[in-house]
Amino acid sequence: EADIYQTPRYLVIGTGKKITLECSQTMGHDKMYWYQQDPGMELHLIHYSYGVNSTEKGDLSSESTVSRIRTEHFPLTLESARPSHTSQYLCASSEPGPPAGNTIYFGEGSWLTVV
Amino acid sequence: GNSVTQMEGPVTLSEEAFLTINCTYTATGYPSLFWYVQYPGEGLQLLLKATKADDKGSNKGFEATYRKETTSFHLEKGSVQVSDSAVYFCALASGGSYIPTFGRGTSLIVHP
Numbered sequence: 001e002a003d004i005y006q007t008p009r010y011l012v013i014g015t016g017k018k019i020t021l022e023c024s025q026t027m028g029h030d031k032m033y034w035y036q037q038d039p040g041m042e043l044h045l046i047h048y049s050y051g052v053n054s055t056e057k058g059d060l061s062s063e064s065t066v067s068r069i070r071t072e073h074f075p076l077t078l079e080s081a082r083p084s085h086t087s088q089y090l091c092a093s094s095e096p097g098p099p100a101g102n103t104i105y106f107g108e109g110s111w112l113t114v115v
Numbered sequence: 116g117n118s119v120t121q122m123e124g125p126v127t128l129s130e131e132a133f134l135t136i137n138c139t140y141t142a143t144g145y146p147s148l149f150w151y152v153q154y155p156g157e158g159l160q161l162l163l164k165a166t167k168a169d170d171k172g173s174n175k176g177f178e179a180t181y182r183k184e185t186t187s188f189h190l191e192k193g194s195v196q197v198s199d200s201a202v203y204f205c206a207l208a209s210g211g212s213y214i215p216t217f218g219r220g221t222s223l224i225v226h227p
Contacts, residue, residue, distance in 0.1 A: 006158075033214070033215070039155070039156075040153070040155070040202045040220065040222060041219075041220065042217070042218075042219040042220055043159075043204070043217050043220075045214065048214055058214075090158055090159065092159075092215075094208060094215060102146075102147045102208035102209060102215070103147070103149070103161060103164060103208070104149065104151075104161075104206065104208060104215050105161070106151075106158040106159040106160070107158055108157060108158045109157065109158040111156075
């Protein structure tokens, strides 16, 4: 079982509110990722990190920001939520390489609804 | 760059039918290959993986073989169940600075 945790699992907030989605992993992985996904659809990479103090934007433009102050923690923040941000957000981390094989582990996801 | 192409869905089957979901890839170097499964309302779970050419990954009756010569990693199951209904994602990952690459997902619907 993967040791990667996301909170909250479900969140309904009003437009204009600031929110932070938390993600923590206890596997000591350097690489971590945030994906945005509509139900059952393709994954869109919005942020990733190679390690502490490293953050990069992904393929999909996002108004969110991330930080990586500790290896185990990779929170995602929306300063001002809008209805267009309604989606599922998936956090993931990956193993460093051979022999582990770079396996990617996912959290259970955070469902955000902005009303 | 790296890319993964998997067959579009939905794939609709009757219970006990044979399943194949095609996946092909392009990659730099020697990536590891994965199949993930996503049940409704949940995150992605690792289904199986293969880390080098000719390896076969298997789990819960599903199998996939890493074919370097055809750059493929097709998912198969001999007899599907209703509980296998989910979205399946093919993926590859390399070391170094490479970011994991996912296919678009294939929805599987199994009818009783």
